[in-house]
Each structure stands twice: as structure tokens, then as C-alpha cells.
Amino acid sequence: MQGKNMPGVNGSGPMWSQLLNMEPPDSPVDSPEGELMMGYRNSGMESLDYEVVESLAYREDQAQRGIWHHASYITLKWVFALLIGILTGLAAFFINIAVENFSGWKFAATFAVMKHSYFLGLITYVAFNGALVFSSVYIITQFAPAAAGSGIPEIKAYLNGIDTPGILLFRTLIGKILGSIGSVGGGLALGKEGPLVHTGACIASVLGQGGSTKYNVNPKWLRRFKNDRDRRDLVTCGCAAGVAAAFRSPVGGVLFALEEVTSWWRSQLLWRVFFTSAVVAVVVRTAMGWCKTGSCGHFSSGGFIIWDISGGQDDYSFFELLPMAMLGAIGGLLGALFNQLTIWISTWRRNVVHRKGNRVKIIEVLLVSLITSLLSFGLPMMTSCKPCPDPAKYPDVVCPRPSHSYGNYVNFFCSNENEYNDLATIFFNTQDDAIRNLFSTNTPHEYTTRSLLTFLVMFFSLAVLTYGTAVPSGQFVPGIMIGATYGRLVGILVVNASSKDSVDEGTYALLGAASFLGGSMRMTVSLCVIMVEITNNLQLLPLIMLVLLISKAVGDAFNNGFYEEQVKLRSLPLLDSRPQRFMRTLAAKDAISTRKVVQFSRVSKIGHIVSVLRSTNHNGYPVVDKLPTGEPVVIGLILRSHLLALLQAKADFQHTSIPGDIPGQIKFRYDVRDFTKPVSSKGVSIYEINISPQEMEMFIDLQPFVNPTPYIVPEDMSLTKVYNLFRQLGLRHICVVPRPSQVVGVITRKDLLPEVLEERDSLEEIMSSRGRYSVPPQHKQPLLENLI
Numbered sequence: 117m118q119g120k121n122m123p124g125v126n127g128s129g130p131m132w133s134q135l136l137n138m139e140p141p142d143s144p145v146d147s148p149e150g151e152l153m154m155g156y157r158n159s160g161m162e163s164l165d166y167e168v169v170e171s172l173a174y175r176e177d178q179a180q181r182g183i184w185h186h187a188s189y190i191t192l193k194w195v196f197a198l199l200i201g202i203l204t205g206l207a208a209f210f211i212n213i214a215v216e217n218f219s220g221w222k223f224a225a226t227f228a229v230m231k232h233s234y235f236l237g238l239i240t241y242v243a244f245n246g247a248l249v250f251s252s253v254y255i256i257t258q259f260a261p262a263a264a265g266s267g268i269p270e271i272k273a274y275l276n277g278i279d280t281p282g283i284l285l286f287r288t289l290i291g292k293i294l295g296s297i298g299s300v301g302g303g304l305a306l307g308k309e310g311p312l313v314h315t316g317a318c319i320a321s322v323l324g325q326g327g328s329t330k331y332n333v334n335p336k337w338l339r340r341f342k343n344d345r346d347r348r349d350l351v352t353c354g355c356a357a358g359v360a361a362a363f364r365s366p367v368g369g370v371l372f373a374l375e376e377v378t379s380w381w382r383s384q385l386l387w388r389v390f391f392t393s394a395v396v397a398v399v400v401r402t403a404m405g406w407c408k409t410g411s412c413g414h415f416s417s418g419g420f421i422i423w424d425i426s427g428g429q430d431d432y433s434f435f436e437l438l439p440m441a442m443l444g445a446i447g448g449l450l451g452a453l454f455n456q457l458t459i460w461i462s463t464w465r466r467n468v469v470h471r472k473g474n475r476v477k478i479i480e481v482l483l484v485s486l487i488t489s490l491l492s493f494g495l496p497m498m499t500s501c502k503p504c505p506d507p508a509k510y511p512d513v514v515c516p517r518p519s520h521s522y523g524n525y526v527n528f529f530c531s532n533e534n535e536y537n538d539l540a541t542i543f544f545n546t547q548d549d550a551i552r553n554l555f556s557t558n559t560p561h562e563y564t565t566r567s568l569l570t571f572l573v574m575f576f577s578l579a580v581l582t583y584g585t586a587v588p589s590g591q592f593v594p595g596i597m598i599g600a601t602y603g604r605l606v607g608i609l610v611v612n613a614s615s616k617d618s619v620d621e622g623t624y625a626l627l628g629a630a631s632f633l634g635g636s637m638r639m640t641v642s643l644c645v646i647m648v649e650i651t652n653n654l655q656l657l658p659l660i661m662l663v664l665l666i667s668k669a670v671g672d673a674f675n676n677g678f679y680e681e682q683v684k685l686r687s688l689p690l691l692d693s694r695p696q697r698f699m700r701t702l703a704a705k706d707a708i709s710t711r712k713v714v715q716f717s718r719v720s721k722i723g724h725i726v727s728v729l730r731s732t733n734h735n736g737y738p739v740v741d742k743l744p745t746g747e748p749v750v751i752g753l754i755l756r757s758h759l760l761a762l763l764q765a766k767a768d769f770q771h772t773s774i775p776g777d778i779p780g781q782i783k784f785r786y787d788v789r790d791f792t793k794p795v796s797s798k799g800v801s802i803y804e805i806n807i808s809p810q811e812m813e814m815f816i817d818l819q820p821f822v823n824p825t826p827y828i829v830p831e832d833m834s835l836t837k838v839y840n841l842f843r844q845l846g847l848r849h850i851c852v853v854p855r856p857s858q859v860v861g862v863i864t865r866k867d868l869l870p871e872v873l874e875e876r877d878s879l880e881e882i883m884s885s886r887g888r889y890s891v892p893p894q895h896k897q898p899l900l901e902n903l904i
Contacts, residue, residue, distance in 0.1 A: 161688070163735065164277045164344040165755065166380075166846035167827070169791075172820040193349075196323055196341070197388045200353050201395025203323075204316040208361035208396075209403040211296055211308055211315075213412050218248060218301035219546045226544075234497070234529070242489040245302045249485040250478070252298025252587045257474040260291025265583075266590045267292065267314025269679050271355060272377045273688040274317075275348060277846050280688070284351070289318035292588050299587040300547070303488055305578035307547060310590025313358035313377075320354030321347060348846070349385055352378055353392040359646070362592070364400055366393035368646035375642045376679065379691070380846050432659065436619070439610050443603060443624065443631045444663035448670025450598070451635020454580060455671075455678050462584035462685055470586070477586040484582055491574055496540035499567055501530035505559075525562075539567040547593045551629075554600040555651070557622040565608060572601040591678060595636055596629040603628015623659075626651055630660045634667035638677030695839040704838050704852045705831035715740055718751060718819050719773045723812035725759060729802040736849040739822045752822030753849060760800050761791045762816060763807065769814040791821075830855045 168174070222244040230237030256264050262282035270283045282288055296311045324341040341347060355377050360369030370390050374381060406412075432440075469480055504515030504525060515525035515536055527533070528540030541562075542550045556562070579594040607624030630647050634640065644660050675681060683690045714732055716725065718741040728737070735756045740748050762768060828851040829838055841847060866872060 161273075161281070162279050163848045164274070164279050164348070164846070165757070165848055166277060166345050166348060167823075167848065168345065169755065169758070169823040170825060171752070171822055172824075176820075193341075193346075193388065194391070196320075196350060197353050197392045198395055199323055200316065200320045200350065201357050201392040202399055203319045204312075204354065204357035204361050204392075205396045205399030205403070207293055207315050207319065208312055208358075209400065211293060211300075211312070213407070214297040215301045215308065216546060217412075218244075218297065219303075222248075222301075222303075223544055238490075238493050241493050242486060245485050245489045246482060248298045248302035249304060249481055249587070250298075252295040252302065253478050253481040253585070255291050255295050255298070256586050256588070257477050260285075260287045260295070261586075262288045263291035263295050263311075263314075263588055264586045265588065265682075266310030267317070267588075268310050268377065269682040269686055269688060271314060271317045271351065272679060273683060273690050275352060275355075275377050276379045276690050276843075277848065278688055278690065279344075284318050284321035286318075286322050289315060289322060292318060295588040299589060302485055303492060304485060304587065304589070305488060305575055305582045305594050306587070306589035306591070307593030308588075308590055309359075309362035309592035311588040312362040312590075313355050313372075314588075316354035316356075316358030316361065317351045318354070320350040320352075320357075324350040348380070349388070352385060353389050356389045357392045357396045359642075360393040360396040361400060363646050363650050364397065365646045365649040366390075366397040368642055368649050369393040369396070371642035371645050372639070376637075376639055379693070379843055432619075432623075433616065436610065436614075437662075439606055439624070440627055440659055440663060441666055443606055443627050444634070444666025445670050446602060446606075447599060447628065447631025447633075447663065447667035448635035448673075450576075450602070451595075451632055451637075451667060451678075452671045452674035454576070454595075454598075454632075454636050455675050455681050457580045458583050458678075459675075459681050459685060461580060462682075465584050466685075474586075481585045481587055484578075484585060488578055488582070491578070492543040495570060495574065496537050496543055497529050499537055499539040499570075501527075501532070501535040501537050502564070503532075504534050504536060505562075538563045539571060542567075542571055547597060551593070551596055551600055554597070554604055554625045555622050555629075557620050560611060560621060561608075562621075563604060563608075565605060568601050568605050568608075572598065572605070575601070591636070592633070595633045599629035599632030600625040601628070603631070623656065626653075626656065627659055627663050631663040631667040634664040635671040636678045638668050638671060638680075640664050640668055691839065691843045693843070695836045699835040699839060702835040703831065704829050704833045704835060704850075707835055707838065708852055713738060715750075716754065716818060717741070719775055719815050719817050721773075721812075722763070722769065722807065722814050722816060725763065725816070726802065726807060726812065729756065729759060736826075738851070739818050741819070751819060752824040753826040753851065754818055754822045755791070757799060758791045758821050760802060760805065762818075762821065763802075763805050764800060766807075766811065768816050769811060770816065771814055773815045775817050775819065826851055828853050 222241065225244065226237050226241045229240045260282075262270075262280070262285065267283065270280045273280060274283065292311050292315050296308045296315075299306060300308045324347045341350060352373050356369040356373040358369070359372045360366045363369075370386070370393050373389055374386075465480075469476055515534070525536040526540045526544050527535065528537040528544060530537055541553055545553065553562075575594070576598050579591070579598065583589055583591060604621050604625040606628065607619075607621035610624060611619050611621055626647070630643065633643055633647075637643070644657070644664055647660050648654055648657055671677075676684075680692075714728060714734055715738040716728070718739055736753050737756070737759075738750050739752050739754050741751045742748055826849060827841065827845070827847055829841070831852050831854055838850060841850065
């Protein structure tokens with residue numbers, strides 16, 4: 117925010133505020149950008165302009181647009197929602213089919229070589245994993261650096277109003293898809309579900325900006341939503357679509373977008389987000405139906421996450437509530453520990469390892485891959501095999517599992533054909549199938565306590581170590597695997613202590629998974645719905661709610677949620693959902709800096725504008741004019757992007773300092789989209805615009821392009837109210853002014869009702885005079901209004 121000497125409100129002035137004894141500066145003020153918080157200035161991040169700039173140019177543009185333009189605009193929004201759902205579903209299908217097939221080929225080759233030599237089998241396994249992981253880290257370091265990590269913290273910041281360079285570009289989308297295939301297929305302790313959220317957001321953003329101009333994919337009919345406000349809605353749809361595709365959970369996707377990533381919501385957006393998630397569900401189910409014929413290789417026996425435990429435990433006794441509550445407490449403790457360890461290691465990695473260049477990043481990921489491969493291959497070899505369950509007692513059990521298929525009871529390094537290795541059953545499967553094995557019902561005593569403890573310690577450590585490396589990585593599936601492991605341990609204890617045959621270990625594995633995710637990510641409603649949808653067991657809903665509430669309460673006692681901590685680690689200036697308590701004692705004037713305001717006259721010299729833009733990094737500048745009495749008055753706020761567009765176009769340059777066109781006579785020479793910068797890009801720089809010395813001496817009238825009604829607050833307003841305005845409205849600037857001396861009127865809730873406004877005789881005349889498009893009451897279209 118700019119300086120503390122901000123001009124104030126005076127009821128006698130024409131617009132919204134007056135400048136008291138303050139002339140426009142003759143020379144630019146050299147001050148660094150204060151819009152972002154301390155420590156974020158050199159990060160390349162920039163705030164987004166969610167506010168509609170209702171300038172004279174904007175009103176002129178809107179006045180030329182009729183009802184059919186608005187109808188096509190709304191129709192195109194729904195078409196985009198459909199395209200986002202289809203493309204995200206197809207992207208998820210492509211990632212899953214690639215991961216399943218690469219994993220299938222890897223396991224098949226390893227088992228084939230192991231028949232001749234276990235050492236060569238190890239070499240084959242390590243080589244497969246190393247090649248896949250190398251492809252992932254090479255793509256990230258050389259092609260799409262912004263595709264590293266899960267992407268959810270950056271998307272959460274974007275929907276809060278912070279644009280991180282490169283996070284939503286087309287190359288980031290390609291890098292995310294290909295990188296996820298390599299990192300997950302390579303057996304690292306991470307998942308593809310978080311990257312799928314980022315993938316959906318990238319697809320939505322690329323569609324919203326009309327494709328990619330760099331790669332010559334930019335059809336004209338797509339270039340309709342090149343503003344931050346519409347992009348925000350599309351990216352929200354993309355986030356929900358990513359969750360819906362990852363977990364086959366359309367309702368969970370909607371709730372995830374609402375609970376976890378967005379800070380601004382409305383009912384119309386909810387409708388489109390739900391539609392997008394439904395489209396994803398249809399696309400995923402159709403793709404899986406096509407693969408049932410065997411056309412997708414190994415994918416037909418694995419694939420999208422769904423762990424059906426509807427045939428498991430359907431009842432529970434009162435005494436079971438105690439171990440279930442213990443699961444919640446354990447999940448909260450381990451989740452908080454996981455968050456803290458990832459913070460420490462990621463901080464060290466970013467400050468020490470990653471500063472040494474891309475070569476060190478590649479070596480680091482390959483070392484992590486080598487450690488993961490050696491442990492996942494060596495630990496099962498040191499585990500004793502177990503005899504298969506009695507076929508007479510468990511006729512549905514296939515033991516050992518055929519080498520060409522996925523499932524339980526893997527025969528690994530076992531001398532007897534009727535034996536299986538319980539630890540290899542977890543390791544030598546894809547993560548989705550390993551979780552399916554841990555969740556499996558009616559399989560008592562499948563795992564020993566020693567094997568589960570070994571896997572828990574090993575995988576927890578690897579998940580902490582792997583997150584933050586230069587590959588796409590998610591924490592949903594690793595969190596589920598960790599929680600399912602200790603949940604199954606508790607289930608074994610309960611089964612041994614209970615005399616009831618209905619108690620099932622798989623039920624406790626599910627509750628353990630929910631407890632760890634709740635203790636780490638601190639989500640409740642969306643996570644509860646996701647767990648119910650992916651397990652197809654509604655009867656466990658009360659128990660899932662119980663463990664989520666306990667795990668979140670325990671985790672909150674130690675630190676913030678996983679994504680909140682990652683946001684802080686990345687120095688993203690994200691505003692929390694509520695202000696801090698100390699802000700109640702502060703006023704708006706206490707939050708602004710002491711630097712002087714940088715501003716422009718209504719008719720400014722081109723050379724002066726260029727000088728100010730080069731010497732400051734502000735993104736908003738007050739514009740002042742003079743009353744007939746000579747008294748200065750602020751007529752609005754102009755954005756830096758608007759000034760750059762005007763300087764680049766040069767269409768409004770004039771030779772005199774006399775004001776140009778008056779309102780109502782402006783011949784609009786621009787498209788509103790000309791004033792917006794490309795998403796996740798720095799846009800046009802002032803140093804890229806060529807202006808001749810003769811043009812430097814010319815002038816430009818800024819009034820048609822200023823926002824005449826920016827948000828303003830009195831200087832003594834509580835800082836908590838200012839905070840809530842920024843957070844809930846997604847603002848970029850708020851002007852702080854002295855308390856006004858006059859009141860023009862008071863508006864109540866009733867005054868804003870449409871039927872009350874329509875009764876005023878002067879309304880239509882006012883709207884037409886201000887360039888607004890109005891629909892007579894008798895010609896209203898309720899369906900179109902609801903869609904809007």
C-alpha cells in the first residue's frame with residue numbers, strides 16, 4: 117500500500133475524495149513496492165485484479181454489448197466448464213494408465229529376472245525406477261520448474277489473489293502430467309492426486325486465456341475470459357475437477373474447492389463447479405469401462421482410486437469407540453509431526469541444496485530413488501514368508517497371487533508355492549493397489565505386526581524425505597498409506613482383544629487413513645465426503661467424522677495444516693481466513709507505510725509517466741484533477757497495467773495538456789481485455805515499450821481509464837475490517853482517507869432490492885447516461901439471470 121499522506125474525503129468535492137493542500141509531484145518518488153508484505157518483494161509474485169474497473173472506457177464498452185452478447189458470454193462459461201471437466205478427466209486417465217503400465221512392466225521384468233538371479237532382479241528394479249524418476253526430474257528442472265511439488269499451495273494463493281510466475285502456464289501443465297508419471301511410476305513415496313489438482317487448474321487457466329500464444333494454440337473464440345475475475349472462477353472449476361478425477365469423488369471435489377483452496381464463493385460458481393465435477397465423473401467412468409475389455413494393458417486390473425469396503429464391518433460396539441478415538445489422537449500427533457519434519461527438511465533443502473543448481477537437484481532425486489528402491493526391495497527379502505490362508509475357511513482368497521496380476525498375497529522370495537510375503541504385498545504393488553490391500557476386508561492376520569511397523573517407519577521417513585524434491589509430488593496417497601498402516605495395527609489389537617467376529621482390520625485401516633489426513637491437512641467436511649465416496653461405505657460416516665474431528669483438534673494444538681505451512685514456506689503472502697487478535701487494536705492508518713503517495717495529474721506528460729513507472733513498482737496510482745477553484749481533487753485510481761497498455765498503443769497521445777474527450781463522447785479504441793496481463797506472467801514491462809523523444813513531450817488524458825470508484829476506508833477504521841474486506845472481496849488496493857465531513861445519504865438493505873430500484877422513475881435515465889445496459893422488467897429472462 118502506498119504512503120501515509122493519502123488524500124481524504126471531503127463531501128464538498130465532486131467524485132469521492134479531495135486532496136487537501138497537496139499538488140501532484142513534479143518528480144517521481146523512488147519507493148519499492150509495498151503492496152506485498154516484507155520479504156516477498158523480489159519473488160516475482162504479483163497481486164491479481166479481481167475488482168471490475170468501472171472506468172468510462174469500460175462503461176462505453178459495456179454499452180455496446182446487447183443481450184445476445186451477455187447470453188453468449190454465459191453460454192461460453194458453461195462450455196468452458198464442460199471442456200475443463202472433459203480435459204481434466206482425460207488427463208487423469210492418461211496419467212493413471214501410464215503409471216499403471218509402467219509399474220506393471222517394471223514388476224513383470226523384475227519378477228522374470230528374479231527367477232534367475234535376485235541380484236539382477238534388484239538391478240532391474242533399481243534401473244526401472246531410476247529411469248522413470250530421472251525423466252521426471254529432468255523435465256522439471258529443464259522445462260517446467262513451476263511443476264515441482266503438488267501445486268496446491270500456489271493454487272490456493274492464486275485463488276486468494278496472488279499470482280506466482282509460471283504456475284499456470286501451458287508448459288507447466290505438460291511438465292506436471294509427464295513429471296507425475298515418472299515420479300509416481302518410479303516408486304517414490306508420493307502421490308499423483310495433488311498434482312492432478314494443479315493439472316486441472318492449469319487446464320482451466322490455459323482455456324481461460326485462450327490457449328498458448330507461445331505454442332501458436334490460441335483460437336479467437338477462446339479469448340473471452342482474459343481477466344483475473346473470470347480466470348479465478350475457471351481455476352476453481354479446475355481444482356474441483358482435479359480432485360474429482362483423482363478420487364472419483366465429484367461431491368468431494370466441490371467441497372475441497374470450497375473448504376481448502378478458495379477464499380471467495382457464490383452460488384452461481386457452485387453450480388458450475390458441481391457441473392464440472394459431474395462431467396469428470398462421467399468421463400472417468402467411461403474411460404474405465406473402455407479399459408475393462410483389456411485394451412489398456414495393466415490398467416484394467418488397477419487404476420483410479422476406489423477402495424470398495426462396502427462388504428466389510430457393518431456394525432460396531434460401544435467399546436470400539438475408545439480405540440477409534442485413539443486413532444484420531446494418533447493421527448493428530450503423527451500428522452503434526454509429519455508437517456513439522458517436512459518444514460525443517462524442505463527449508464534446509466531450499467536454502468542449501470537447491471541453491472547449488474539443477475545438477476544437484478537431479479542427483480538428489482536419484483539418490484532418494486536409489487534409497488527407496490533398495491529399501492522396498494531389500495526389506496521384503498529379510499521378512500519371513502507366511503503360509504496362505506486355509507482355502508476351506510477362505511474360499512474367495514487367491515494365494516499366492518498370480519505374477520501377472522495385482523492384489524494380495526504376493527509370493528516374493530518364498531521357498532514354498534503356498535506361501536506369501538506380507539511386506540512384499542505392500543511394496544510390490546502400485547500405491548493404489550497397496551492401499552486396496554491394506555483396506556481389504558475379511559482378510560484377518562494377513563499382515564504381521566512386525567511387517568506393518570517396519571513399513572510404517574520406513575514409508576513415513578521416505579515420505580518426509582521425498583516431499584520437496586524437484587518432482588511433482590502429492591501427499592494424499594502417502595498420507596492414506598501411513599494412516600492405513602497404523603490403523604491396521606490398531607485393528608489387529610482390537611480383533612485379538614474382541615470376542616466378536618464382525619470386527620474387521622480393514623475398517624480400522626480406513627479410519628487410520630482418515631485420521632492421518634485430518635491430522636496433517638486439517639480438512640474435515642471435504643475429506644469426510646472423499647473417504648466415504650472412495651470406499652463406498654456410508655455406514656462408516658459417523659466414525660470417519662469422529663476421527664477427523666479428534667485428529668484435527670490434536671493437530672491444531674501443535675502447528676498449522678500441511679498446505680498452510682507450505683504456503684508460509686514458499687513465502688506466499690496468503691491472507692488467513694480470519695485476522696489475528698492483535699489487529700483489533702490497530703486502525704487502517706497503522707498498516708500503511710510512511711512513504712509519500714505517488715500519483716498522476718489527469719492530463720499527464722508521457723515522459724513523467726514513463727519516469728514514474730521506471731522508478732517505482734507500484735501497481736496502482738491515484739489520479740488528481742483541479743476544481744474550477746483550483747483545489748485539487750482525486751478522480752480515481754489507475755492501474756499500472758492500464759498505463760502500460762496506453763503507452764504501448766499510443767492512440768490517445770495528444771500535443772496539448774487540455775483534457776480530451778468528455779464522458780459520453782469517447783470513441784472507444786480498446787478492447788477491455790487489452791488491459792489485462794497474461795496469467796502467471798509478468799506481462800509487458802515499461803522497458804519493452806519504445807517511446808521516441810518527441811512522444812515523451814506529449815500528453816495523455818487519463819480520466820477515461822481510471823477507476824472512479826475504488827474501495828476506500830477512513831483512516832481510523834479497525835484493521836480487522838480492512839482485513840476482511842481484502843480477504844472476502846479479493847481486493848488489490850484500498851485507499852485510506854481521513855474521515856469524511858459530510859454524508860450524502862444512507863443505503864439500507866431494502867434500498868438494494870431490485871423491485872425497489874425499478875420503481876424509481878429516474879433509474880433508466882441514470883443507467884443509460886452512465887453507459888449501463890439495462891433490461892426492461894417486462895423483457896427479463898429468469899433463466900438467463902439465474903445462469904449469470
